Amino acid sequence: MKEEILKQLLEIVAKDNIRIDEPMSKHTTFKIGGNADFFLRPTSEEELKHIMKVAKNNNIPITVIGNGSNVLVKDEGIRGFVIKPNFKYIKIVNKKNDSVDVIAGSGVLLRKLSETMKRESIEGLEFAAFIPGCVGGEVKMNAGAHGKEMKDVVKESKYMDLEGNIHIISNEEHEFEYRKSLFSRINGIIIETTFSLEYGDEDTITNNMKRHSEFRRTKQPIDMPCAGSTFKRGKDFITARIIDECGLKGKSVGGAEVSTMHAGFIVNKGNATAKDVLDLVDYVEKEVFAKTGKRIELELEILG
C-alpha cells in the first residue's frame, strides 16, 4: 500500500521531499513522538496540491506541522500524511516612507524572519523573535509574547484547502483569539503570510530583542526539550503560578517533569515518552482542581 501511495506522490513531488516511517521525535521540540507513515516537505504549491489530491483519492488523513514547538506526538506516531510546508522565502514589498509589507513563506522560522527584519531596520516582529515556531504555526496559534501577538502584525494569509483551492484572507478573516485562529476551526494549510510592519531604528530593535532574549534565558527552561507553556493562561489566574502554589514544580512521571524553573512548562529530561507527558498533564490537572477548584486547559496540541 505504502509503495502504491509513494508511486502516486512521485508523479509530482520530488523524492527528496518524501520520507516514509519518519520518527516525529526528530521534528518536535519535545523530541518525542512515534513515526509518521509519510512525512512530506512540499516546496511548491504544485507539490502541495498534488499531495492533497493523492490524500483525497486514497482517503488518507492529513496532519500539518511547522517547527513542532507546540505539539506532542503520541508514541504510536501519526497515520497518513504529515505535511511540513517548506516554503522558505521572505519578500519585502510595498515600501513606503515609514511602513512596509513583508511576505514570508509558512516554513520560515520567526527567529530567522526577525533577524532579517532587524538587518533591514523593520520593526514589529521583535516580540516573536524567540518564539521557536514557523510562520504557519505562529499564525495558526496566534502566538504572542511581551504584550503582542500575531493578530497585531498580520495583514493577510494565503492558504490551500483540502480540495487544493487557494484562498487569501484578511486579518479579520483569521478570526484571531487567544492562541487560536480560523485554522483551529477549519482544515487549511497556510502557504504564506503578509505582515504589516514599520521602519524603525536598528539599535532600538536590537535592544528590544536582547531584552526579550534575556527574559527567556532567565525565566524559561529553554535548553530543555519542551513545547513551551503546557497550559493556557487562565481567565482570572496565572496558570504557572497556581501550579507552583500547588507544589508541583519538579513533579515527574518517567522522563517528563514539571520544570523546576517555570511551573508552566513540562520538560523532557531525556527519555520521556508521550505517555509520560500525558500522565503528568493528567496528574497536574487533577491536583490543581483538587487544591484550587480551577480547571486548567491544554495549550499543547496532541497529534496522532
Ligand SMILES: Cc1cc2nc3c(=O)[nH]c(=O)nc-3n(C[C@H](O)[C@H](O)[C@H](O)COP(=O)(O)OP(=O)(O)OC[C@H]3O[C@@H](n4cnc5c(N)ncnc54)[C@H](O)[C@@H]3O)c2cc1C
Ligand atoms: C521554549 C518555547 C517557548 C515558547 N514560547 C512561546 C511564547 O512566548 N508564546 C507563544 O505563543 N508560544 C510559545 N511557544 C509555543 C510555540 O512556539 C508556538 O505555539 C508556535 O506558534 C508554534 O509554531 P510551530 O511552527 O512550531 O507550530 P507546530 O507546533 O508545528 O504546530 C502548531 C499548530 O499549528 C498548525 N500548523 C503548523 N503549520 C501550519 C501551516 N502551515 N498551516 C496551518 N496550520 C499549521 C499545526 O497543525 C498545529 O495545530 C513556545 C514553545 C517553546 C518550545
